[in-house]
Amino acid sequence: ALTRRVACPDGVNTATNAACCALFPIRDDIIENLFHNTCAEEAHESLRLTFHDAVAFSPAMEARGEFGGGGADGSIILFDQVETGFHANAGIDEIVQLQKPIIARHNISTADFIQFAGAVGLSQCPGAPQLEFMLGRQDATQAAPDGLVPEPFDSVDSILARLLDVGFQDFEVVWLLSAHTVGAADAVDPTIPRTPFDSTPGVFDTQFFIETQLQGVSFPGVGNEQGEALSPIAGEMRLESDQLIARDQRTACEWQSFTNDQEKFAETFPDVMGRLALLGVDQSQLVDCSEVIPIAPPLPADSQPHFPAGKTVVDVEPACADTPFPTFPTDPGPATSVAPVPNL
Numbered sequence: 001a002l003t004r005r006v007a008c009p010d011g012v013n014t015a016t017n018a019a020c021c022a023l024f025p026i027r028d029d030i031i032e033n034l035f036h037n038t039c040a041e042e043a044h045e046s047l048r049l050t051f052h053d054a055v056a057f058s059p060a061m062e063a064r065g066e067f068g069g070g071g072a073d074g075s076i077i078l079f080d081q082v083e084t085g086f087h088a089n090a091g092i093d094e095i096v097q098l099q100k101p102i103i104a105r106h107n108i109s110t111a112d113f114i115q116f117a118g119a120v121g122l123s124q125c126p127g128a129p130q131l132e133f134m135l136g137r138q139d140a141t142q143a144a145p146d147g148l149v150p151e152p153f154d155s156v157d158s159i160l161a162r163l164l165d166v167g168f169q170d171f172e173v174v175w176l177l178s179a180h181t182v183g184a185a186d187a188v189d190p191t192i193p194r195t196p197f198d199s200t201p202g203v204f205d206t207q208f209f210i211e212t213q214l215q216g217v218s219f220p221g222v223g224n225e226q227g228e229a230l231s232p233i234a235g236e237m238r239l240e241s242d243q244l245i246a247r248d249q250r251t252a253c254e255w256q257s258f259t260n261d262q263e264k265f266a267e268t269f270p271d272v273m274g275r276l277a278l279l280g281v282d283q284s285q286l287v288d289c290s291e292v293i294p295i296a297p298p299l300p301a302d303s304q305p306h307f308p309a310g311k312t313v314v315d316v317e318p319a320c321a322d323t324p325f326p327t328f329p330t331d332p333g334p335a336t337s338v339a340p341v342p343n344l
């Protein structure tokens with residue numbers, strides 16, 4: 001069936017719902033002036049911000065009669081004096097300060113902007129699936145309580161329980177952690193800002209799942225910081241939580257299943273990110289504006305799942321009892337060393 005589209009006042013775009021027209025100039029503004037058309041620090045931090053705003057929501061606390069946070073309600077920016085001080089939000093003040101003036105120059109709720117910017121930011125990353133964007137969140141009237149955002153030194157039990165509280169099963173936590181394929185750490189070891197979680201932090205590929213299954217051999221900086229595990233290659237950071245979730249019996253097979261399955265991202269990541277973006281949100285008035293989210297470029301033509309140079313299957317610590325670890329070609333050349341993510 002043909003979908004009736006309305007012409008937007010900008011004379012350029014059309015939309016299935018007129019309410020979505022307002023998003024085109026915001027999208028173009030942030031692609032140009034926040035992300036600089038690149039999947040780098042600002043796009044990565046904007047994706048992380050969607051999680052830290054939304055996951056601060058606890059039905060378990062509400063059931064005990066306590067305020068459990070408002071979820072995807074913009075509180076992390078609206079009450080940034082409180083929430084950027086939480087230990088789990090270390091370093092998030094930088095993207096908050098970059099997003100604030102952009103929100104001020106557009107007519108959009110802070111809650112919507114955070115989720116919108118995360119989805120648009122991800123579209124800058126080759127290989128990423130298109131995320132849904134629903135418009136119409138109400139802004140927070142108070143800060144979220146501390147203690148709801150998982151930390152990299154938390155136990156697997158605690159991380160899985162926290163995410164189950166907001167509706168995610170064990171295997172869906174693995175789906176969510178695909179985000180770390182475009183990520184780096186600034187605060188885990190502050191002497192080495194923007195140290196990536198995989199060798200391809202500018203690309204939404206499966207390398208994160210392959211490389212986290214390699215035996216860790218060294219620390220990239222000072223070493224052995226809280227929440228840090230040994231990493232397999234120079235310049236790469238491994239979070240203790242990623243190390244443990246990759247090896248836990250509840251999650252290891254799901255983790256391994258991503259190593260050679262780029263297509264799997266298309267059906268899994270939008271599902272869990274779409275639900276994350278609606279935590280705590282009154283869904284009765286929302287408008288689907290997913291059409292405004294760009295389609296990410298494809299992976300580079302020569303890109304294929306691989307072991308980093310110097311690594312082979314003997315370096316793998318397989319953790320899935322059901323299925324052998326897949327084999328991959330080893331990149332040629334001297335041992336891979338990863339450069340910090342650019343800060344634009």
Ligand code: HEM
Nearest residue numbers: 044047048051150151152176179183184185186187188241
């Ligand atoms: C479930 C447990 C999780 C833990 C313990 C965790 C922990 C962390 C930590 C410690 C960092 C580094 C922060 C820094 O030092 O700058 C990080 C980065 C990041 N996280 Fe997570 N994370 C989790 C889940 C998620 C989820 C569900 C998302 C989905 C959006 C996500 C997205 C990101 C991104 C995109 C970055 C990179 C930010 C950048 O490169 O600047 N994380 N995470």
Ligand SMILES: [Ca+2]
Nearest residue numbers: 181200203205
């Ligand atoms: Ca990657």
Ligand SMILES: [Mn+2]
Nearest residue numbers: 041045184186
């Ligand atoms: Mn960062």
